[in-house]
Amino acid sequence: MIRITVDAEPLEGRDGQTIAGVLIGAGRTAWRTAHTGDRGVFCGIGVCHDCLVTVNGVEGVRACQREAVDGDRVEREVRA
Amino acid sequence: MTVGGAGAGESAARRVAILGGGPAGLAAAQAALAAGARVTLLDEGGRLGGQYWRHHEQLTDRRLQHGWARFERLRGVLDRAEVHTGASVWSAEASDGAVRLRAVVGPADAAGRTALEVEADAVVVATGAHDLALPVPGWTLPGVTTAGAAQALAKRDGVTVGRRTIVSGAGPFLLPVAQSLAIAGAEVVGVHEASRLGGLAAGWLPRPWQLAGKAGELVEYVGALARHRIPYRIGSGVVRVLGTDRVEGVVIAALDAEWRPIPGTEREIACDSVALGHGFTPRLEVAISLGAAIEGDRRGRFVVVDDAQRTSAAGVYAAGEITGIGGADAALAEGAVAGFMAAGGSLDDDRMRGPLAVRRRMRAFAARLERAHGIRPGWTSWLADDTVVCRCENVTRRTIADRADAPLRAMKLATRAGLGACQGRTCGRAVEAIVAEAGGAPEGFDRRPVLAPVRLGEVAALGQGNGVGAAAAAISIDDRAESTVAAAEPRQ
Numbered sequence: 368m369i370r371i372t373v374d375a376e377p378l379e380g381r382d383g384q385t386i387a388g389v390l391i392g393a394g395r396t397a398w399r400t401a402h403t404g405d406r407g408v409f410c411g412i413g414v415c416h417d418c419l420v421t422v423n424g425v426e427g428v429r430a431c432q433r434e435a436v437d438g439d440r441v442e443r444e445v446r447a
Numbered sequence: 448m449t450v451g452g453a454g455a456g457e458s459a460a461r462r463v464a465i466l467g468g469g470p471a472g473l474a475a476a477q478a479a480l481a482a483g484a485r486v487t488l489l490d491e492g493g494r495l496g497g498q499y500w501r502h503h504e505q506l507t508d509r510r511l512q513h514g515w516a517r518f519e520r521l522r523g524v525l526d527r528a529e530v531h532t533g534a535s536v537w538s539a540e541a542s543d544g545a546v547r548l549r550a551v552v553g554p555a556d557a558a559g560r561t562a563l564e565v566e567a568d569a570v571v572v573a574t575g576a577h578d579l580a581l582p583v584p585g586w587t588l589p590g591v592t593t594a595g596a597a598q599a600l601a602k603r604d605g606v607t608v609g610r611r612t613i614v615s616g617a618g619p620f621l622l623p624v625a626q627s628l629a630i631a632g633a634e635v636v637g638v639h640e641a642s643r644l645g646g647l648a649a650g651w652l653p654r655p656w657q658l659a660g661k662a663g664e665l666v667e668y669v670g671a672l673a674r675h676r677i678p679y680r681i682g683s684g685v686v687r688v689l690g691t692d693r694v695e696g697v698v699i700a701a702l703d704a705e706w707r708p709i710p711g712t713e714r715e716i717a718c719d720s721v722a723l724g725h726g727f728t729p730r731l732e733v734a735i736s737l738g739a740a741i742e743g744d745r746r747g748r749f750v751v752v753d754d755a756q757r758t759s760a761a762g763v764y765a766a767g768e769i770t771g772i773g774g775a776d777a778a779l780a781e782g783a784v785a786g787f788m789a790a791g792g793s794l795d796d797d798r799m800r801g802p803l804a805v806r807r808r809m810r811a812f813a814a815r816l817e818r819a820h821g822i823r824p825g826w827t828s829w830l831a832d833d834t835v836v837c838r839c840e841n842v843t844r845r846t847i848a849d850r851a852d853a854p855l856r857a858m859k860l861a862t863r864a865g866l867g868a869c870q871g872r873t874c875g876r877a878v879e880a881i882v883a884e885a886g887g888a889p890e891g892f893d894r895r896p897v898l899a900p901v902r903l904g905e906v907a908a909l910g911q912g913n914g915v916g917a918a919a920a921a922i923s924i925d926d927r928a929e930s931t932v933a934a935a936e937p938r939q
């Protein structure tokens with residue numbers, strides 16, 4: 368079990384899951400705000416950049432590519 | 448750090464770099480080692496296996512893996528090679544008989560990854576493909592993913608995006624996706640294949656023996672569909688996704704032979720997720736940047752190779768889905784030939800007989816795939832004027848069609864289609880289809896100056912060392928108009 372926070376809210380995931388995997392496992396499908404509304408995973412393999420989040424203060428991390436580490440702080444990105 | 452440079456006292460074995468750790472790259476590595484080369488293999492993924500053997504030791508349900516023994520054999524020989532995972536190659540050059548690859552190594556998109564430079568006598572490019580999901584109204588709603596994403600999440604993370612899913616698109620890949628979703632716990636409401644019986648029969652029925660090998664896998668998937676009571680409907684597809692903040696349902700319509708929705712056949716189905724996949728499109732940017740020629744039309748452009756998997760660029764070989772979409776067996780066969788030849792082997796070698804035979808058979812299979820499931824031009828008629836086509840920059844069908852007479856570069860600058868974070872990877876083929884339909888001459892979504900996202904800060908830091916700064920400068924001068932910054936710094 369690992370624990371991360373998403374916009375300060377704690378979420379639990381399984382060891383080895385990507386950040387997208389943890390979010391989806393917790394029932395979330397959207398975690399980024401784009402022009403047309405919210406977005407989450409689209410391509411799942413790192414090509415579309417729809418799943419971007421800020422991780423531990425670093426922007427532009429593809430949630431579908433990054434393995435979650437216990438204690439990661441994940442924040443939503445807004446692109447108006 | 449530079450690896451692969453021939454140090455004093457080392458043998459003069461050929462240095463072969465392999466880019467991509469999927470079926471093609473792994474087979475290439477094995478064959479190059481067998482031919483006596485020194486092999487360096489790079490892949491941006493955390494684990495080897497590519498899309499076909501995407502896995503995680505604890506999270507992957509074994510029922511979702513195929514040909515695992517083959518994977519273990521291929522992986523097993525790699526202790527004689529230098530292997531870098533988590534290595535994103537962002538620059539590739541070939542000149543004066545040498546190939547140079549530059550990568551950043553570390554957790555995906557982390558700040559301060561380490562730089563890696565690989566120099567080799569030859570390179571096998573095996574960068575694979577990604578889903579081609581055609582736009583439909585509503586496809587930007589959360590809950591809509593590509594078919595490949597559904598597959599990757601089920602295999603790699605053991606999760607499904609929703610509980611009630613519709614799978615829609617074209618091609619046999621929809622079958623394993625439906626099976627994986629069902630095994631991972633979702634209810635698959637239906638699989639909708641756009642092609643009609645006529646097209647499918649023309650593609651699949653003649654010369655069924657060519658399907659040997661593939662047939663077993665297909666039969667297994669069809670069995671799985673039956674077991675899970677998943678309806679498979681041909682000549683139909685999702686033509687609109689419904690919902691305000693997330694997917695609430697879809698509109699399914701019957702499609703004619705050109706994939707135009709047939710009026711009056713629409714019906715609504717409730718669901719919370721949709722997996723779309725209309726085939727695959729190759730990841731060409733590395734091959735192009737190395738100088739390899741590309742051939743084809745809007746329906747698909749691929750790297751041109753000869754019988755030895757040699758591209759038009761000296762020292763550059765290509766294998767797998769970047770030369771044509773034919774599945775894992777084709778990728779394995781091509782990889783073996785490419786690796787062996789890159790290492791200085793000969794096509795007459797007995798060890799090449801098997802791979803050459805499989806390659807011949809699988810090329811025929813690929814042609815039949817395209818005939819049966821290739822995208823038909825009528826799909827654009829399910830778009831509304833205000834349907835978003837470029838997801839990154841929010842560019843609609845109408846905006847693109849209105850600028851269709853401009854040269855593609857001007858059209859991109861005026862509309863911003865393809866200039867967002869994904870650099871047109873997601874929308875490129877769809878934009879080209881819309882431009883063509885509106886009377887323009889589409890061409891050129893394939894060239895991408897930065898091959899993988901790398902942070903400007905990282906590039907600047909690399910510039911302190913061996914000549915990488917010059918490359919970085921070249922990128923920003925050449926390609927300002929292509930909005931490189933978006934690719935280089937995922938969030939502008």
Ligand SMILES: Cc1cc2nc3c(=O)[nH]c(=O)nc-3n(C[C@H](O)[C@H](O)[C@H](O)COP(=O)(O)OP(=O)(O)OC[C@H]3O[C@@H](n4cnc5c(N)ncnc54)[C@H](O)[C@@H]3O)c2cc1C
Nearest residue numbers: 467469470471491497498499536574575595767768774775
């Ligand atoms: C998302 C997805 C899921 C799929 N799942 C299946 C499946 O379950 N079953 C099936 O039969 N077929 C599947 N396919 C089809 C599959 O792609 C092929 O049949 C097969 O994997 C092709 O092998 P390949 O070696 O050509 O490419 P791939 O397996 O795609 O391997 C290419 C590798 O290159 C690496 N790469 C690309 N660019 C770079 C770069 N710049 N730097 C570093 N590394 C790079 C990638 O990380 C990848 O590992 C899937 C395709 C996709 C897109």
Ligand code: FES
Nearest residue numbers: 409411415416431
């Ligand atoms: S979902 Fe496409 S990059 Fe993550």
